[in-house]
Amino acid sequence: MPETIREQSVAQLGGPSSVLARQRRDHAEMDRLMDRYRTLAYGEDRERILREAVQLVFSHAFAEETVLWPAVRRSVEDGQELTSRVEEEHQQINDLVAAIERLSPGSPEREEKVRRVFALMRQDIRDEEDLVLPRLQEALPAARLRRLGTAWDTVRRSAPTHPHPVVPRRPPANAALGVPLGLYDRMRDAFGLSTPMAPAKKVLTALAGVLALAAAVARCRTRR
Structure with a gap:
């Protein structure tokens, strides 16, 4: 089996557009954000770093579950077992972050949950880079890894x-729900309504306004 992708060059991973290289870049940014959070005293900067880490880890994990893990299950002999392991970690992270978003910033209970979720994120990174992704690298040619990278990045952005x-x-159910929820989340983020609990009425009002504008633009185009 190939060595951990952590120690390989970008060329060995299939180039900068390979899904392996893209995954590793996201993992490095997660590590940076977690390290930065630990160095800061409580305040707006610390909360901003936590928001960035949360937004990155969830978009990253969704792209994995929609594009990458199905490829692992198709291509790797024990892909079912490998992806089940990381999916369990993702679910634990999901549950902890949901609890964090319900708690007041700076509270001891919240800080303990942040510590636990960061530990899980680091474990998830190691499992992916040391166990799952080397097996995918072994199974697929570089050209296929680059195509997967393009699909992964497209999903991750929305x-x-x-x-x-x-x-x-797992897909297809996660993909069907992910599109509207991705739009909902990004509206929350854009309007600064993502922590600790976004007022649902404000978010839905903003989302309705954007959808109404999009519908009006579409009608104008069809009349031309």
């Missing part, structure tokens, strides 16, 4: 950025 208990871990 994926949900917060926990949602209604979203399953």
Whole structure:
């Protein structure tokens, strides 16, 4: 089996557009954000770093579950077992972050949950880079890894950025729910309504306004 992708060059991973290289870049950014959070005293900067980490980990995980893990299950002999392991970690992260978003910033209970979720995120990164992704690298040519990277990045850019208990871990159900929830989350993020609990009425009002505008633009185009 190939060595962990952590120690390989970008060329060995199939180039910068390979799904392996893209995954590793996201993992490195997660590590940076977690390290940065630990160095900061409580305040707005610390909360901003936590929001960025949450938004990254959820969009990243959704792209994995929609594009990457199905490829692992198709291509790797024990892909079912490998992906089940990381899906369990994703579910634990989902549950912890959902609890964190319900708690007041700076509270001891919230800080303990942040510590636990960061530990899970680091374990998930190691399992992916040391166990799952090397097996996919062994099974697929570089050209296929690059095509997977393009699909993964497309999904990641519109994926949900917060926990949602209604979203399953596997397609097609997760993909069907992910599109509207991704739009909902990104509206929350854009309007600064994502922590600690977004007022649902404000979010839905903003979302309705965007959808109404999009519908009006579509009608104008069809009349031309």
